[in-house]
Amino acid sequence: MSDVKSILMVGVGGQGTILAGKILSMGLMAAGYDVKMSEVHGMAQRGGSVSNQVRFGKKVYSPIIGKGQADILVAFEMMEAMRWLEYLKPGGKIVVNDFRIPSGPILIGACDYPEQVLESLKTKADTTVIQAGEIAKQIGNPRTMNLVLFGALVKGMNLTDIDFETEIAANVKPETLKLNLEAFRAGIAALEK
Amino acid sequence: MKKLLTGNEAIAQGAWEAGVMYACAYPGTPSTEILENIAEFKADIIAEWAPNEKVALETAAGASVFGARSLAAMKMVGVNVAADPLFSFAYSGVNGGMVLVSADDPGCHSSQDEQDNRYYAKFAKIAMVEPSDSQEAKDMVRVAMEISEDYDTPVLMRITTRICHSKSLVEIGPRQEVGKRPYVRDVNKYDLVPATARKRRVAVEKRVERLAEFSETTELNSIEWHDKKIGIVASGVGYQYAREVFGEAASYLKLGFTYPLPINKIRDFASQVETLYVVEELEPYIEEQLQAAGIACIGKAKVPKIGELTPDIIAKALKGETIPLVESDPSQVVARPPLLCAGCPHRGFFYELSKIKNLMITGDIGCYSLGGNEPLNAKDTCICMGASVSMGHGVQKISDRLGDATKVVAVIGDSTFFHSGMTSLLHVAYNRSNTVSVIMDNRITGMTGHQENPGTGFTLQGMPTKIADIPAIVKALGIDAIRVVNPLDLKESREALAWALSLDEPSVIITRWPCVLKKHSDADKQEFGNYIGTCRIDSAKCIGCKMCIKTGCPALRFDKAAKKASIDATQCVGCKVCLQVCPVKAISKVGE
């Protein structure tokens, strides 16, 4: 279905991809789209690789994104961008967080964290690297990193007309709202450059 | 009002709307959130965790026989555990409507096999519905309750991971108060002694015939005409994938009621299209029945039966389309297997276990399954819940008979022990195998996301309750050698293992420390205190020996260039396991 758009967010358990997916879906729903969102639970809590998939349009059938189908791939952790790359549509965009979370084999010294992830991604697709961790730290709370990435996603998909700030307010603790909104706006700004 | 709900949330909403009064389950991905969400309807529905799926189904059967609408939910392997009551409840039939939700897991996202539970409906001869999105999942609970009561059958609702965990829009409705039906003793129906069973056997066959007629006319099985060159018969999420891939270039017979199948409707549909495809995940359940009825179709010859389907797999299989991909660079990706959390109480004990030679470790299902991964590598087997203790018994009996040096340690979690480990341990005590069984009591059902269990002191709906006393149970089963240890204390763990392995009788070690992610109850706080402070490595003292790394803690990392280990303070909870293994005392605790 040509009018249906597919957004793939990937990362590591605990990075907040699920919250970002929820806010995204709620905003799209309020804007009148049919929306389907998919995530796989299970071992995610134990630091595994996680994905959150959102599809929207006039009428959406499949809740999941097949290989070669995502309009945008937003990676909360950089190695995960490479792991999920085959799901990107040729010509699609990558937004990748310049942020590393070493996996088990790397922690025990059996492998090294790959050195050329960002360079390699850039040769394969339209890739924007963002320092979401740094931006979140400057804002005052490293945990708002997911909202920075979410802002970048919204800009990357040209969805800035949708009122996501109301959805953010509905989904984060009131005392963290100000920082989360700042993070969201900083994410949009990061992609405007 | 419309809400964006997962299939599991939608089933909970559907149960409430359908007037369900009793719901029971044992947790298991991808089904767990069904009961967690039903539990929110405290005023209208009694919702409970059972110790296992057999009990869950039997309690729901009891509520149904007494006249209340009831529901049981489980992951697909749970239905194996509940198969005994399922097959005979299928004979006695219901009073109040009864729905069994089976959540299958194509692709084994979080399961030990990939079984297709649609065969259970055919095997047990009960009606089956298969939703393809959240709205249908909600609506079908009500329809299934009506079918259950009208046809006197338990109804199997078969869902899959993608139905459970995908969100789509659902129209919310009010609760239908159906009340309880009167109960009248009817031994010719509910008391399945052989004479009754023989009569009910006939009733079951008649029921299947009536259900087959229903299947031909129900709106759950609907045709969507477009281009007639290709016709697609599909059920569940397979329909959504096929509809996505073929659009209006094919006609669809979407099956929502899949046992018994509407064979005449399918035959008629087939006669009007040039080529008939069957799109179904896992086994050729529909296809086999079409072949048997002489309806020509193409299914598993093209659509894979192994693993989960996706739109691109269907496009490739049925349209021969190869979708262009952006190729990934494998040299720039390292695997990311799940790990025991930083501060997990299982780690310390597994570390000691991994050092013992000539040991066979029969494992079980839960977070402690991860003790078999690098770098702990402390596990030989894992087949199903409860099997650790009983398999260990089988090994030890043969090993001892043949004078082999192999000793067995079985490891099992608290929830798994309650589920089916208790009967296994009773066997060990009764038949006297010289095994060591370790009950890893982290005070919660960890793997599936922290559900209460009979040992935690709370029920699903938050009521304080009796705490099942594991040492007392073990003793009552006939085990005399019992030790309770703190698994974060390596010396205590090591000594307990050495003690147990030296005995000439069956023994049990209970490791008692709460899951690091558990929200501590008041009793937990009193017994275990709070985590305060973190561990730190003095890099001047670190000799790069990697002993701490061998505990497999995700907060620890090794810098190859500098040949030094370090600790990520944001992850460390200060459990001190690494501190105990450091040979040069380079690790200390700060902030205590």
Ligand SMILES: Cc1ncc(C[n+]2csc(CCOP(=O)(O)OP(=O)(O)O)c2C)c(N)n1
């Ligand atoms: C028959 C069956 N039911 C449910 C499951 C899902 N399941 C896997 S592990 C687990 C719970 C394990 O809890 P526990 O034994 O306390 O160990 P923990 O994860 O807390 O270490 C469950 C419910 C299963 N695999 N098989």
